[in-house]
Amino acid sequence: MGVEPLSPASIKSLSQKTGGLARYKQTMLLMSLFSVCFGLALTSGLYYYLVPHDINWNASQMILVIHLLVGMLAFITIAPFIFIHQHAVEGRRLFFVIPWIAFRRREKESSWRQGKRVWGYLLTWSLLALGLSGFLLTLPGILWYFEIVWLPGYRIPWTLALVHLGAALLTVGLLWAHLRKLRMRGSSS
Numbered sequence: 485m486g487v488e489p490l491s492p493a494s495i496k497s498l499s500q501k502t503g504g505l506a507r508y509k510q511t512m513l514l515m516s517l518f519s520v521c522f523g524l525a526l527t528s529g530l531y532y533y534l535v536p537h538d539i540n541w542n543a544s545q546m547i548l549v550i551h552l553l554v555g556m557l558a559f560i561t562i563a564p565f566i567f568i569h570q571h572a573v574e575g576r577r578l579f580f581v582i583p584w585i586a587f588r589r590r591e592k593e594s595s596w597r598q599g600k601r602v603w604g605y606l607l608t609w610s611l612l613a614l615g616l617s618g619f620l621l622t623l624p625g626i627l628w629y630f631e632i633v634w635l636p637g638y639r640i641p642w643t644l645a646l647v648h649l650g651a652a653l654l655t656v657g658l659l660w661a662h663l664r665k666l667r668m669r670g671s672s673s
Contacts, residue, residue, distance in 0.1 A: 514561050521558035525551055526652055533649060552622065559615045566608050600662065607658040614651035617644050 528551040537544040589598050621644050627634050 511565070514565055518558055518561040518565070521554045521561065522655075525555040525558050526656065528554065529649075529652060533645070555618055559611075559618070562611060563615075566611065603658060603662040607655065607662045610651050610655045610658050614648065614655055617648040617651055620644050621648060 528547050532544065532547050532551055535544070587602060589595075621641065624634055624636065
């Protein structure tokens with residue numbers, strides 16, 4: 485059950501919705517870059533989390549640096565897409581302030597459309613939780629470079645690490661569900 489490429493008619497339809505073929509290609513380039521960076525960040529993060537550091541301390545530190553760089557790059561590539569995509573599709577950004585409006589079914593909205601929208605909102609919130617927890621985990625290191633020593637209690641970093649891990653795994657599942665919902669619609673039409 486492989487992924488089939490989009491037909492020329494689908495690409496033309498998508499390019500009309502996104503404002504032209506050039507913009508569609510830019511969006512696909514950003515999404516490809518996000519996919520690669522997210523995959524590398526997920527792999528390096530799981531390696532850093534699961535492999536004991538005393539096996540090879542230098543490799544562990546290099547994996548951490550790779551994780552930080554590709555994680556930031558993934559967040560930088562996805563953040564503008566979220567805002568642009570959400571505004572283009574929904575026309576408003578109130579769900580960041582009032583999250584429960586995402587779950588209401590709109591007038592004349594199909595159940596497929598509502599489901600895809602809800603999966604997309606959940607994916608957005610999990611990506612925000614992932615980015616925020618990652619930033620908070622790196623905050624003591626960032627402050628150290630500015631000669632400010634701040635070390636939170638022992639439980640805070642471990643709790644943030646668990647939130648970061650949980651958000652990463654949740655994001656993988658939600659990304660699969662959101663894109664699967666799109667794929668199911670594409671195969672049924």
